[in-house]
Amino acid sequence: MSTTAFAGSWHTLPTPLTAWVLDVIQSLGHQQMTPVQASSIPLFMKRKDVVVEAVTGSGKTLAFTVPVLEQLLRREHPLRRNEIGALIISPTRELATQIHSVFETFLQSQPEGSDKIPAPLLLISSSDSSPTHDIVRFQETGADIVIGTPGRIEEFLLGKGRTVVSVKELEVLVLDEADRLLDLGFQDTLTKILTHLPKQRRTGLFSATMTDADALSELVRVGLRNPARIVVKVQTKKVIGGKTQLVEERRTPANxxxxxxxxxxxxxxxxxxxxxxxxxxxxxxxxxxxxxxxxxxxxxxxxxxxxxxxxxxxxxxxxxxxxxxxxxxxxxxxxxxxxxxxxxxxxxxxxxxxxxxxxxxxxxxxxxxxxxxxxxxxxxxxxxxxxxxxxxxxxxxxxxxxxxxxxxxxxxxxxxxxxxxxxxxxxxxDESDERGExxxxxxxxxxxxxxxxxxxxxxxxxxxxxxxxxxxxxxxxxxxxxxxxxxxxxxxxxxxxxxxxxxxxxxKDADREGWSDEVVDWDSFAYANPAQEAKRQLERENASEKRKQERIAYEQRQQRKKTNTAWSNKVVKQQEKDVRKSKKVAKKAWEKEESKKRQHEEVDVDDAEANDGGEADNDWNDLAREERMAKKLKKGGISQKDFDMEFGDL
The missing domain is CATH 3.40.50.300 (P-loop containing nucleotide triphosphate hydrolases)
Incomplete structure (x- = not known):
């Protein structure tokens, strides 16, 4: 069973905490330090730069809140009204608001009669606050601790507040969720802010996920000097064969x-x-x-x-x-x-x-x-x-x-x-792919x-x-x-x-098996909001009218195209059309004439063949008759005179 690891009492810190700070910590239910707090607070309070990586929920916010308060409380001279002593930059307005509330919890518990640290100033985008209003609030409260998002802090330090806000006495800079802050979206803004801040400061980078590419390679750019790297891991150990062995290491909370x-x-x-x-x-x-x-x-x-x-x-x-x-x-x-x-x-x-x-x-x-x-x-x-x-x-x-x-x-x-x-x-x-829907x-x-x-x-x-x-x-x-x-x-x-x-x-190429669109009359499918529906109807009418106008415009363009054609072009085109038509008519007439000729030739051939056949038949008949009559003459059936009279001309 997982258990939460603690790293000793708050009283064991090398530098004792201010009494009222310790009281607030214990009132919040933190009787003992977590490993990330025990590792980073002593270093941060000794004015060392730190890079802290620990799982979510491990107490990183207190790990930088306590050192910030302690360093400001231990100053020999109070900050002037236009000076800030600590700057905490967060990637989101929600996280900045949460950090602000933690600092407020501490500062509201300051005892009477002491040199109190003013209420922290929260710089986030809001409908109730503008960059100009941020400057006004800073001048009214004289805040020593400023918490906000990168864009708003840039405007506060380098924009409207450039001649108002002094960072010469800045003690601590904290980059919470540092890996996110070092992403492309914040790099330029962060560089401008860091260039504006004094080099004699303590800087802390805190995150739950911080790889070498995310943070260590950027340390020179963000201005850390000889930082201490603190990595708090969740490990599960088990005694095997009388020896304690590491079973699992993870980046998520133990519980x-x-x-x-x-x-x-x-x-x-x-x-x-x-x-x-x-x-x-x-x-x-x-x-x-x-x-x-x-x-x-x-x-x-x-x-x-x-x-x-x-x-x-x-x-x-x-x-x-x-x-x-x-x-x-x-x-x-x-x-x-x-x-x-x-x-x-x-x-x-x-x-x-x-x-x-x-x-x-x-x-x-x-x-x-x-x-x-x-x-x-x-x-x-x-x-x-x-x-x-x-x-x-x-x-x-x-x-x-x-x-x-x-x-x-x-x-x-x-x-x-x-x-x-x-x-x-x-x-x-049954988790197989064949399981039905x-x-x-x-x-x-x-x-x-x-x-x-x-x-x-x-x-x-x-x-x-x-x-x-x-x-x-x-x-x-x-x-x-x-x-x-x-x-x-x-x-x-x-x-x-x-x-x-x-x-x-x-x-486009998705398999649509098993899918069917709902049957909907999209023309009458209406918005429940009357204003939206009225707008839709108006857009439909406008679209219909637009299509109508486009159709009319197209027809008009076609008509103008015909009307505006040059006279010479019209004549040439008509001539070409007439030539094509005359050729077509001539071709049809020629084809008709050729057809008639072919028909006449076929008839003549038939007649000629018919006539030739008749004449040949007559010749054969005459020869046969002459031969018969010659036989009769020879037999004495007819006289020579009769034979000559009939066949003498042949």
């Missing part, structure tokens, strides 16, 4: 049970609902996070799952396309929700909720879509089993995606196999379709979500595993409950 489940693409949504119900009924789980590939998928399934899951389930949605205010409201509502197994809370999210967020009551994480970046896998799983608590994580794989399990194993993220669930939440033992797939698909038919806007969301999923699938970094040509897109379309398959090149 996390990590499972994978394989199913057909068409059964994916069905298996998601069954996993949730299984966890509720078997393990009394009440808080879930379900990860999808895109924000469009989150929006769509947020509406669909309401009709599939029991009405007692509460759903929340979180992704990067929501407004800052909506994201803050959703996160607060989910984290503060009072959920029970009879009324569980489910957060549908993208990777915006994968890193750094401390949601202590999350029992189960389900990855409906594996992340595009394999590094995000451990971050997603790490939203549960935090700070020594137990947690469970699932990932749903389709077809050859099972090779992803081996990839994660190489990355020291072990997964245990679980079979798909049937309608009674029992595991299906679950009978509830068609029922669920039709159920979703009925829902989509009530509002054309839902149909639009479904198509948008499906297309965005396909686009995201093609961008997987492990492209040799996630190959679109091997994925059953038509089966996925069933899981999405689409009314018809979108017209997209990826579906």
């Amino acid at each position: 996390l049970s990590n499972f994978y489940l394989t199913c057909k693409a068409s059964e994916k949504l069905l298996q998601l609902t069954r996993i949730v119900k299984h966890e509720v009924s078997t393990n009394d789980s009440s808080q879930f996070i379900v990860y999808f590939a895109t924000g469009a998928c989150v929006d769509y399934f947020y509406g669909v799952l309401k009709d599939i899951l029991p009405s007692s389930y509460t759903l929340h949605s979180l992704h990067g396309h929501l407004s800052p205010a909506a994201r803050t409201k959703t996160l607060a509502a989910f984290s503060s929700s009072i959920s029970t197994p009879s009324s569980p809370a489910i957060l549908l999210a993208t990777d915006i909720a994968a890193r750094g967020l401390d949601l202590p009551h999350v029992h189960v994480v389900v990855q409906f879509d594996p992340p595009t970046d394999p590094k995000a896998f451990s971050h997603r799983c790490g939203r549960t089993a935090r700070a020594g608590r137990a947690g469970r994580a699932w990932v749903i794989l389709v077809g050859r995606e099972i090779a992803y399990v081996d990839l994660l194993s190489i990355r020291k993220i072990p997964l245990k196999k679980r079979n798909a669930f049937d309608a009674d939440l029992n595991e299906i033992r 679950d009978i509830e797939v068609a029922e669920t698909q039709q159920r979703i379709r009925y829902r989509l038919l009530t509002d054309r806007a839902l149909h639009d969301e479904a198509a948008k979500a499906f297309v965005s999923f396909v686009r995201a699938y093609t961008k997987h970094e492990a492209s040799y595993i996630f190959r679109l040509k091997d994925f059953d897109l038509v089966g996925a379309a069933k899981a999405y409950g689409l009314l018809r398959l979108p017209k997209m090149p990826e579906l």
